[in-house]
Amino acid sequence: MQSVETEEPMVWNLLSEPRMAPYLEAASGEKVAALRLYEWSARTSSAAFEVVGHLEVLLRNALDRCLREHFREDQCGIPWFLLPTPGGDNVAEAVATVRERLRPQRKETRHQIIAGLSFGFWSGLLGPKYEELWRDCLHRAFPHSSGKRKEVAVAVERVRKFRNRLAHHDSTINVDIPFELRQIFDLAAYIDKDAARWLKRCSGLMTVYAQRPVTVDDTVVVSAKHAWPLYETCSAYVCQSGRAFRPIERVAFYADREVKLEVPAVLHRRDNVEWSPEEASRLGASEDRFDRKIAKVIETSDDTWTDGRYQVFLLTAPGHPDHRQLRQALPHLGAGRGSAFVQRQRYVSLHSLENAVTTADL
Template sequence: MRDSTSETITSVRQRLCHEGRDTRHQIIAGLSFGFWSGMLGARYEDLWRSALRHAFPNSSGARKDVARDVEAIRKFRNRLAHHDSMLNIDIPFEMRRVHRVAAYIDTTVASWLARADRSLAVYAERPTFGFDTVVVPAKRAWPLYQDTQAYVCQPGRWFQPVERIAFYADQCIQAPVPKILYRRDNVTWTPREAERLADSDDRNDRKIASVITASREQGWAEGMYQVFLLSGPGHPQHRQLDTALPHETSGRGSAFVQRQRYVSLHQLETAHTTADLST
C-alpha cells in the first residue's frame, strides 16, 4: 500500500486511539470520502483485481467502472456539503447513481436505501422555472445527432433536470427538439468498449456502442464522455419546430449559447428567432 495511504490510516487510527475508539469500524468511518475514491484509483489496479469481486460483488467487475461512479458521488457530495446551489443539478440522476453504487455492494441494502431515501420528496418541493429544454452549442454534436439520435459531451458536466435537448449550430437553433430517453455519464469511448457494449443484452448498451462507432468515424477522439440517447423522427415524443430559429446577432462572443442555456419547448415553438427567447 502506498505510503500516503498508510499515513492517512495511521493518522486516523492515532486520533481514535486517544479517544479509545480505534476499532476497525471507527477507523473506516473516520476516513474521508476522498480517501475511498482515491483507493479506487488506477494505481491500486493490482489490489482490485482480486478484491473487487469481494467489495463490490454486483458491479461490472471492472475497477474503473466503480471508480467513476464513486468519484462522481464524491463531487456531488461535496457540492451538498458546501451548501452549493442544487438548482442546476439533476438530483434524480445523481441519486440513481448513489443507489447503483449501493447495489454494487449489497442489493438488499440498496433496496432499503431506496425506500428510506427522502431526497426525491424534498426535490419535488424545489422552485421550478418552467424550463424543460436545454440548448447546447453543437458544432460537432449536431452532425452526430443526425447520424445517431444521441448527444455526446464531456463527462461530469452538470445539467438541470430537463426533458429535451435543442442544438445550436450554424448560427441557429435546429428544428429537431428530441426527447431525452436515457442518460449515462463516464462512458469509455474506445473501439474495445464499443465491442463489449455491442454484445450486451441491454439495448441502451448496444445503442451506445453504435454511437461510439459512428463518432469515431466522424473523428471524435478516444477518451471519456457523457451520452444522452434521444428521440428521432417517428418517435411519439419527438418534437420538430416548423423551421430552425436563426440567431441574427453577430460578432465575437455573441453566440446564443456558449455552454448551455435553458428554455421551454413552448418558447421554442412560438419563437421566430432566438431574440424571442429572451423576452
C-alpha cells in the first residue's frame, strides 16, 4: 500500500493550484496537511448536503400542500401549478421546463414535476411579487414562524445560497458550518418542530465537522467604538445584517487603540433581526431564552442602531465557564493614518491573544 507521502505528489498534480491554494494557506504550506484538509472539506460538504436535501423535501412538500389546498386541487382535478398563479408567469415557465425534461422519459407525473422544481423555484415563491399568495396561503406552510414573509424568505434564501455553494464543490474551510446548520434547523422548525428534531437527530454533520485535521484562527477581532460599550451593557455584539464571518468561537473587541481584556465565547448568532420596539416586544414574550435576550439587546441599544435589520451575536460575560479574559489589554502602538489594528474585522487565535503583549505580537 502506498503511503500518504507517495500518494500526495500524484494526487496534487491532478488538482489545480488555485483550487488547493486556500487549503495550502490554512495548512501553513504543508501539502500533506492541505490534502487532508481538502478531504475533510469534501466530507463536510457531503454531510451538509444531506441535511440541506432533507430540508428541501420538507420545504417543497409544505408549500405544495398549502397550494394544493388553496387552489382546491382535489375538487377541480387540476394541479395548482397548471392554473394561473398570482405573481406572474414564473411558475408556468418553470413547470413547462420540468415537463419537457420528463416527457421523453415518460415520467411526467404530478409527483415527478413537483420533485423536479428547483430549490430556487420554491425560494422564489416567497419573494415580494408573491405577497398576495403569501397572505392567501403560503404563510400556512410555516406555522411556527413570525408570519412575516420577508423573514421567512431571507431564511430560505440563505439556505439556498449555502446549498449552491455545496453543489459547486466550494471549499468549506471558511464557512461557519455550525451557524449554517442552525439556520437549517430553525427553518425546519418554522415548518414543523418534530421534523426539526428529526433533522437534528439524523444529521451527522457536526461529527464530521469536529474531525477537522488543521485548526484555524477561532477568534474575530472587531472594530468596536460603539460595539464595546454595548457589550459591556448587555453582552452582545451587533453589526449589519448579512455581514459574513468565518467560523468563529469568540469575539474580541478593538477600541481605544487596544484589544480589550474580555474575549467572550459566542453563545448564539442570529441574522436578519428586525430592530424595532414591536419586535422587541414580540421576542420578549417568547419562551425561547435567546429571543428574550435579543429583545433586551434591542431595548438597551442606543441611537447608533436605528430601525432596520441587524445581525446579533449573544456572548458570554465574565463568570461564564466558557468566557476568557486576557492577562492585560493589548495596546496598539502603530501611529498615523490608516494604522488602526482593525478597520473592520480580523482573525486570530485565542492562543495568540493569551500570549501577546501588544497587537504587534498577533
